[in-house]
Amino acid sequence: MLGAMIEARHLRVLRAVAATGSFSAAARDLGCTQPAVSQQMKALEQSTGTPLLIRTGREMRLTEAGEALVRHAAGILAGLTAAEEEIAAIAGLRAGRVRLVSFPSGSSTLVPTALAEMRAAHPGTQISLVEAEPPRSVEMLREGDCEIALAFRYPDVRGADPAAGAEWDDLVVRPLLTDRLIGVVPEGHRLAGAERIGIGELEQEPWIAGCPRCRRHLVEVCESAGFTPRIDFATDDYPAVFGLVGAGLGVAVMPELALESVRPKGARTVPVEPVVHREIVALTLPDLARVPAVAAMLDRLVAAAHR
Amino acid sequence: MLGAMIEARHLRVLRAVAATGSFSAAARDLGCTQPAVSQQMKALEQSTGTPLLIRTGREMRLTEAGEALVRHAAGILAGLTAAEEEIAAIAGLRAGRVRLVSFPSGSSTLVPTALAEMRAAHPGTQISLVEAEPPRSVEMLREGDCEIALAFRYPDVRGADPAAGAEWDDLVVRPLLTDRLIGVVPEGHRLAGAERIGIGELEQEPWIAGCPRCRRHLVEVCESAGFTPRIDFATDDYPAVFGLVGAGLGVAVMPELALESVRPKGARTVPVEPVVHREIVALTLPDLARVPAVAAMLDRLVAAAHR
């Protein structure tokens, strides 16, 4: 069905024959036996339907059609090796592009170090970074708009909650690190100097929540402690959370990781009980996990998290 | 041994997959089944050593390496079809070149008509013509300087002369026509008005011979008639022969074919006995005889000879 086409194999042999002027010499160049060359040329002549070589006792010459084919073969085989080299460069991490999507507090600490190490190890690779919160970042991953998505998930609060991270069944999930939620209260708050705070002690306070998923999780944690938090404000922006808390407008919890890069102005941070963990993971598609540049970047992220 | 290379077959399939976005659609385009496409892509990914496609449930996307390969494949496959088309043009007589070598009296009559018909039938072909006498023309044929050589041979004069045309054993010999040698005597010669001349009647005359082979054959013919001709002049140029004969410097024999294009000034032509034939043939190499343009030109030559 697809057998009447010229194959690259044939052109390589033809080129060797044209270059050396004999089947035996071509066979030596190609590292095979002389009958192999002979048969390849016969097959090529059959597929083109016209003689390509003239066997004249002493020497092997090309017909006009043979010369035309050799002329084309030069360009075709050059393109083929160029393609192989470009692929090899990507596979060998001398080239390659990784588009990374991260949530804000991850990109401020974890990503920069991983990215720096990646660039140092494989200067040819190009890593791009875009910020997006988990629901959107996973969507981008599935739609091919990025290769790696940094996301986080909370463990199930009350026993079996199948929807916690179950939507990642078909993804590769590389755990990076686990951080805790830290309470944030105004400087003058009655609990500002406490060693730790029980979450129930904040039952009556107004709350300032984070992103939708963080907010949902906050509600779950509070409800399992016996109350429903009154949420007055919600914002993704951690400095804004500090500002609101510092202005006495409420209390909040915040990932420990976010504290590394944001200065708590007018607010105090206090560990809360029960300890609530947030697991930060890197996500990618199974096929993409086998792409060298993606795998290397994933390893760098894991390394950066364990440092 | 040669198995780690990218084959054109793979690129055709990859291109179809990239164009259609699915294995099944690509299979329909290519006229094969879906598992065939699936296996080809697996083989290609193995030979490149890196994933090229991402299978994400709904749709089939390319990795960076896959996109690079598709980009190269466009040029490679374009070159391949260009090569196939050029070969097809040569095979289909829409193109092609035939270099013809002829001896002088053949090119003046036979070749022009054959050449005109060839051009009319296959306008894309290019026929070139060079003149050379038989020993040299066959040499050119063997050395690849032409595709067809027009030559002539004389039948054996005395029984078995193995060297007559035996050097053409490895060539394709297409007989075109047979002409006779005609005697040429001065206008005032005692035999100028004869019906025919026995060769023996010219025993005492000085002779004007032609090319080396013609001369050798003349000697053979005369010797088999019982005498050795006294050759005073030898020239390839038929008008010159007529001039010499017309000036009374001797007698000659000349191929009948040559008389068609040369005006006998001051000389008379008379048939000689015994009748001596000269066979005009077209020669080519066995492999070249299968080249369409060469085969077509040979057929035109045969047709022109029989007209």
Next chain:
DNA sequence: TCCGAGCATAAGACAGACTTGGACTCGTCG
């Protein structure tokens, strides 16, 4: 005249390609 080099051919081993048939997943429609 013999010998070495080179090509063609035959036969067998082997890999690759294509097919059929079947199971699984996913999105969709009734």
Next chain:
DNA sequence: CGACGAGTCCAAGTCTGTCTTATGCTCGGA
């Protein structure tokens, strides 16, 4: 919510193509 269609992968069988070894042939040179 189950059925269905589309799409993919997997397993096995067939078939073609490719490579090898072994052998015969031709040609040019010693």
